[in-house]
Amino acid sequence: MACTAATSTAALLSAKPKAYIFPKSVPSKAFSAQSFSVPSSFSGLRKPFVSHVSRSSHSKRRSLVVRASELPLVGNPAPDFEAEAVFDQEFIKVKLSEYVGKKYVILFFYPLDFTFVCPTEITAFSDRYEDFEKLNTEILGVSVDSVFSHLAWIQTDRKSGGLGDLKYPIVSDVTKSISRSYNVLIPDQGISLRGLFIIDKEGVIQHTTINNLAIGRSVDETMRTLQALQYVQENPDEVCPAGWKPGEKSMKPDPKLSKEYFAAI
Numbered sequence: 001m002a003c004t005a006a007t008s009t010a011a012l013l014s015a016k017p018k019a020y021i022f023p024k025s026v027p028s029k030a031f032s033a034q035s036f037s038v039p040s041s042f043s044g045l046r047k048p049f050v051s052h053v054s055r056s057s058h059s060k061r062r063s064l065v066v067r068a069s070e071l072p073l074v075g076n077p078a079p080d081f082e083a084e085a086v087f088d089q090e091f092i093k094v095k096l097s098e099y100v101g102k103k104y105v106i107l108f109f110y111p112l113d114f115t116f117v118c119p120t121e122i123t124a125f126s127d128r129y130e131d132f133e134k135l136n137t138e139i140l141g142v143s144v145d146s147v148f149s150h151l152a153w154i155q156t157d158r159k160s161g162g163l164g165d166l167k168y169p170i171v172s173d174v175t176k177s178i179s180r181s182y183n184v185l186i187p188d189q190g191i192s193l194r195g196l197f198i199i200d201k202e203g204v205i206q207h208t209t210i211n212n213l214a215i216g217r218s219v220d221e222t223m224r225t226l227q228a229l230q231y232v233q234e235n236p237d238e239v240c241p242a243g244w245k246p247g248e249k250s251m252k253p254d255p256k257l258s259k260e261y262f263a264a265i
Contacts, residue, residue: 072183072208073182073183073197073205073208074205074206074207074208075204075205075206076204076205077203077204077205078096078105078107078197078199078203078204078205079096079178079181079182080095080096080097081095081096081177081178081181082094082095082096083171083172083173083178084147084171084172085140085147085150085169085170085171085172086147086150086151086154086169086170086172087166087168087169087170088165089151089154089155089165091147091151092169094140094169094171096140096199096203097203099138099199099201099203100201100202100203101201101202102201103136103137103138103201104135104136104137104138104198104199104200104201104226104229104230105137105138105139105140105197105198105199106125106132106137106138106139106140106196106197106198106199106222106226107140107142107182107196107197107199108121108125108139108140108141108142108194108195108196108197108217109141109142109143109179109182109184109192109193109194109195109196110122110141110142110143110192110194111143111191111192111193111194111213112143112144112145112191113143113145113149113150113152113153114149114153114161116161117213117214117215117216118143119153119158119161119162119163120216121194121216121217121219122141122163122166122170123158123163123164123166124219125139125141125168125219125222126139126163126166126167126168128219128223129167129168130167131223132223132226135223135226135227135230136201137226138168139167139168140168140169140171141166141168141169141170141171142170142171142173142178142179142192143170143171143172143173143191143192144172144173144174144176144179144190144191144192145172145174146172146174147172150170150172154166154170173192176190179192182195182197183195184210193210193211193212193213194210194211194212194213194215194216194217195208195209195210195211196208196209196210196211196217196222198222198225198226198229200229200233206229207225207226207229224243224244224245227245227246228240228244231244231246231250232250235250237252237253238250238251238252238253239251239252239253241261249261249264249265
């Protein structure tokens with residue numbers, strides 16, 4: 001198998017999406033071990049999809065909870081799910097909505113277990129787990145593999161391409177319902193693009209990136225974006241300019257007051 005993949009040019013978002021709300025739960029099922037065959041066209045390149053987002057009028061009061069259209073997911077409640085996962089080499093249940101009001105969540109999808117780019121991302125997030133924990137943030141990884149596949153990969157040494165022990169749960173999405181609800185599923189291959197979502201404590205998606213299959217993600221940039229999000233939520237009269245990091249100067253979203261920032265750079 002390969003973690004780099006190509007797919008057909010079928011659009012990911014061909015069907016009109018439904019409104020995103022929290023369902024009561026996604027019923028869990030008894031999962032069995034599965035093997036996955038990778039299509040011969042699996043080369044890692046895919047044409048980008050295009051989403052058409054309607055523009056809504058700005059309200060007088062700025063808010064991070066916006067009335068976004070159905071696409072993209074940013075600004076809307078994160079689709080809830082309940083599924084089996086592996087953590088500390090045990091099978092557990094994970095329900096996303098249980099973090100609402102308690103923690104931020106980094107939710108990331110990856111294509112398949114026992115591949116190549118994927119373990120570099122998964123272990124990188126685990127190695128930085130304490131840094132995210134200090135920011136009151138949980139990390140959840142998701143793929144379409146079974147919990148048995150997850151467990152076997154975790155029990156494989158890193159030097160052999162495995163994960164070793166991880167500090168956060170890896171969720172099993174064998175029904176593909178989670179990947180589909182977050183618009184990262186490649187229908188003709190049955191695997192997920194490298195989608196990453198930052199969900200705030202209110203359960204609202206505030207940031208997302210979706211990489212093509214051959215391109216790994218940056219833990220440092222995820223951390224920086226999370227810190228910027230938390231800063232503007234704590235300081236609602238300020239915004240963070242490009243590349244902002246904690247301790248650097250922020251900006252006032254005002255034609256006159258913003259000149260203070262531009263004069264200082």
